[in-house]
Amino acid sequence: MAQPQTHSSTQGPPQSSQVPPTAAAPVSPPAHDTTDGSASSEKENKEKKAFDRWRHTLSLITGIGLSPEEFQAEIDKADKKQCELYKEQLVKSSPGVRFMMNNLKKSGCPLTKNMLECGPCDSTKSGGFSKDHGILLCQNGFFSKKHQEHTMIHEMIHMYDHCVFKVDWDNLRHHACSEVRAAALSGDCNWTREVRRGFYTFTKQHQECVKRRATISVQANPNCPSRAAAEKAVNAVFESCYSDTRPYDEFY
Ligand SMILES: [Zn+2]
Numbered sequence: 001m002a003q004p005q006t007h008s009s010t011q012g013p014p015q016s017s018q019v020p021p022t023a024a025a026p027v028s029p030p031a032h033d034t035t036d037g038s039a040s041s042e043k044e045n046k047e048k049k050a051f052d053r054w055r056h057t058l059s060l061i062t063g064i065g066l067s068p069e070e071f072q073a074e075i076d077k078a079d080k081k082q083c084e085l086y087k088e089q090l091v092k093s094s095p096g097v098r099f100m101m102n103n104l105k106k107s108g109c110p111l112t113k114n115m116l117e118c119g120p121c122d123s124t125k126s127g128g129f130s131k132d133h134g135i136l137l138c139q140n141g142f143f144s145k146k147h148q149e150h151t152m153i154h155e156m157i158h159m160y161d162h163c164v165f166k167v168d169w170d171n172l173r174h175h176a177c178s179e180v181r182a183a184a185l186s187g188d189c190n191w192t193r194e195v196r197r198g199f200y201t202f203t204k205q206h207q208e209c210v211k212r213r214a215t216i217s218v219q220a221n222p223n224c225p226s227r228a229a230a231e232k233a234v235n236a237v238f239e240s241c242y243s244d245t246r247p248y249d250e251f252y
Pocket of ligand 1: 154158178179182217
């Protein structure tokens with residue numbers, strides 16, 4: 001059975017910038033004075049360059065002059081660049097990411113660079129772990145660097161569990177346990193993220209968030225027949241898995 005790749009995050013703002021516009025109108029160049037003299041032609045050149053830059057920017061914003069495919073390709077390129085940049089920075093300087101990388105290494109499952117890949121995903125996901133391919137970071141799924149950081153840690157916890165606890169991903173309770181731990185330890189459920197989602201309450205907020213997110217992820221397991229089955233699996237393992245904070249001493 002295929003590895004579940006489903007550690008979903010549906011809480012980002014709508015990706016409205018990714019919808020290519022339907023109407024594409026040609027842009028006319030501005031009228032130039034046709035005067036002689038090197039000074040003015042230099043000025044003209046500068047203007048032309050500025051205009052080209054402006055037009056390029058405009059075409060990225062509005063899609064003018066680009067087909068929907070070209071427009072999407074530009075967006076993909078920009079998303080990938082951003083994801084790769086954040087990845088480099090986080091691997092270097094995020095205490096949480098570095099901590100998990102060190103612990104993966106100590107556990108005999110080092111995370112190499114080619115196992116941490118930025119790629120496009122469907123809009124409901126932010127990342128995924130596959131025992132065969134490593135970690136996928138959904139370059140179009142992040143609404144902040146912090147979000148990407150939490151996703152990296154979340155997927156690294158799955159990788160850690162796979163390495164240390166020999167998780168059977170086809171078994172819903174195994175999967176649920178890893179999702180509970182990943183949601184609890186990655187920062188997915190810290191209170192600012194919860195306020196943004198509109199789920200903040202003062203009682204048991206963290207636990208409720210962990211349960212809710214773990215349930216969504218387990219529900220996406222190909223072996224999970226229903227939301228009720230996902231809830232049942234999460235509830236069955238919640239207490240022991242929520243309190244098992246390895247390799248952390250406490251919640252991040
Ligand atoms: Zn997950």
